[in-house]
Amino acid sequence: MALSWITMWTRCLLFFGVLVVQDQVSGSSSSSMQSSSSAESCDTYFLVTVPAVLQAGTKTQFCAILYEPGEFVVMTVHLKSEDSSQTLLKKGTSNSFMKCFSFHVPLVEKCEIQLFEVKVEGPTVYSKEVKKVLIKTVKPQTFIQTDAAIYNPGQTVRFRAVTLNRDLKPVDEKFDFVLVKDPHNAIIGQWVNQQTRRNILEQCFQLSSGASEGYYRIVLKAGKERFYQSFKVQKFSLPKFDIKVTIPKEISIGQEHFEVEVCAKSRCGKPVTGSAVVTVCRPVQNRIHCSSVVTYEDHKHLQRTSLCTTKTKQLCRSGCATLKFEVSAFTGTDPEAFFDVLDVSATVRDKFTSKYL
Known part of the structure; x- marks a missing residue:
């Protein structure tokens, strides 16, 4: 039964x-x-x-x-x-x-x-x-969020924290202290006995103009629990130009050549005057990455490098340039030694500033 x-x-x-x-x-x-x-x-x-x-x-x-x-x-x-x-x-x-x-x-x-x-x-x-x-036991968890992931020295960092209970509902929390530490672990900001308002804690502080570049950390302590969040400080600026690279989705070894088109335009849509530098590589495979024994043949293989070709061409009035690459430059003597993909990178040099974009 x-x-x-x-x-x-x-x-x-x-x-x-x-x-x-x-x-x-x-x-x-x-x-x-x-x-x-x-x-x-x-x-x-x-x-x-x-x-x-x-x-x-x-x-x-x-x-x-x-x-x-x-x-x-x-x-x-x-x-x-x-x-x-x-x-x-x-x-x-x-x-x-x-x-x-x-x-x-x-x-x-x-x-x-x-x-x-x-x-x-x-x-x-x-x-x-x-x-x-x-x-x-499921303890409440505190989540910290900054208004950006990367800051320039001298910018203002704003962050907030919210505590969720086991039902994922926000609750009020009192923090013993709130710290901000620089990449050298030095305390550059500190608040004590901070209470959330309407379930949210909000704070801000300004980075000095000479702030060290690297990763900073925000530390919150509530009872025996500590919660962390990090952000990065580095000098950066938004790009003023857009570069678009167009390549074929597939290339046959029976082809004689293939084309790579590079177009560079400013944010307002005007074409860039200058030259394009394009590098195409067929990466070499690492055959011994899963092997614990390295043979003489493996050492010979390690000496091989990726098959790369670099070409430069002036941009036309439309801000574009089309470059031709021979397929034979990427076939090699041992086809199995290389991946069946091509890595393409493009750089544009502005004629008036001589800067690479």
């Missing part, structure tokens, strides 16, 4: 239970209990499933099956810790049933293991099964 049951839990966990005469059901995603006992001409089967990991302070479910008890029995379910016991179910019946029951997971200060105990008692039936479950 056997009965199979499948139940789907939230968080997309799937649990399987088959009522057979044994002490344990394998599976790392859930705890399950089952037992049987003889009463003259019939057996009593039961199965209880519960998630192996419970989230503290939340409401969850366990499911129970009692199959043809044959007499009046009482099923009792407890959740026990070292110093407390919570009765989750006490149900007396002489009929089969399959039902899920809700219960509140107790609040704990830190993660701990408790015992999930199932007991079935009757005039001729007694069975007790105990499994371990992990009650996991």
Whole structure:
């Protein structure tokens, strides 16, 4: 006599239970209990499933099956810790049933293991099964966001922080201190006893004109927890010109040549006057990246370099230039030594400023 049951839990966990005469059901995603006992001409089967990991302070479910008890029995379910016991179910019946029951997971200060105990008692039936479950605490998490990822020296850095609880809802938080550290770990900004307003903490500070380039870090401390966010300081300017490179999607080794078109225009759409420098490379493969033994042939291979060709051409009035490259320059003597791709890079030199774009 056997009965199979499948139940789907939230968080997309799937649990399987088959009522057979044994002490344990394998599976790392859930705890399950089952037992049987003889009463003259019939057996009593039961199965209880519960998630192996419970989230503290939340409401969850366990499911129970009692199959043809044959007499009046009482099923009792407890959740026990070292110093407390919570009765989750006490149900007396002489009929089969399959039902899920809700219960509140107790609040704990830190993660701990408790015992999930199932007991079935009757005039001729007694069975007790105990499994371990992990009650996991989910602490609020604080997220820090800056108004930019990169700043120039002398710019103002603005950032904000929000704390979310286990239900992903913003909550108020008090921070012991807020620090800003430079790349040398020196503190350049500090605030103490900061309280969020409308669930958000906002601060700003100005970088000095001679601020060191590199990665800076924002540190928030709330109780024993610390939260971090980083940003970068470097001198930069937005590009004043756009460069567009057009190349064929596929190139056949049977072709004699292929073309690369480079166009350069200013932000207002005017063509750039100057010259285009285009480099096309067929990269060499690294055949020994998965090998621990290097042979003489491998050393010969390592001495090979990518097949590259560079050409320069003046831009026409439209700000474009078309350059032709011979396919034979990228075939090589050993085709298997190179990847079947071409890397193309283009640089434009402005005629009036002599600067490369």
